[in-house]
Amino acid sequence: MARVLVVEDEAIVAMDIEFCLRGLGYEVLGPVASYEEALEQVRGRPPNLVLADIRIAGEVSGLDTAAELRARHGCPVIVLSAHSDSASRARAQAIGASGFVVKPFRPEALGQEIRRVLAEAP
Numbered sequence: 837m838a839r840v841l842v843v844e845d846e847a848i849v850a851m852d853i854e855f856c857l858r859g860l861g862y863e864v865l866g867p868v869a870s871y872e873e874a875l876e877q878v879r880g881r882p883p884n885l886v887l888a889d890i891r892i893a894g895e896v897s898g899l900d901t902a903a904e905l906r907a908r909h910g911c912p913v914i915v916l917s918a919h920s921d922s923a924s925r926a927r928a929q930a931i932g933a934s935g936f937v938v939k940p941f942r943p944e945a946l947g948q949e950i951r952r953v954l955a956e957a958p
Contacts, residue, residue, distance in 0.1 A: 837863050838954055841883035843901055845869035845893040853887065856943045871896035874905060882909035885954060889916045890924060903931040912957045914949060
């Protein structure tokens with residue numbers, strides 16, 4: 837069972853993502869709302885995948901948090917965003933994100949993107 841770290845600072849959205857992921861059969865790490873919480877959560881147990889919102893609590897963005905986790909643990913990243921504009925997508929691509937999902941999303945679409953990214957991961 838793949839471990840997915842959820843980095844999302846909006847509690848209702850985070851709970852929805854967690855519920856969705858558990859329903860799809862994934863082990864959920866978190867959800868966490870900040871860079872510091874993310875690093876603590878994966879200490880000794882890195883995720884197979886990171887789902888990260890672009891904007892999170894604290895001074896470090898969700899993109900920078902995801903990039904750091906990717907660099908430290910080699911895990912792929914899917915960026916979550918309420919914005920589907922080209923600038924948001926370009927920022928996600930710049931950190932090496934493997935996927936991009938626009939919120940709100942359908943659980944089936946999220947599951948499909950996760951399966952695609954995990955299948956392509958080294």
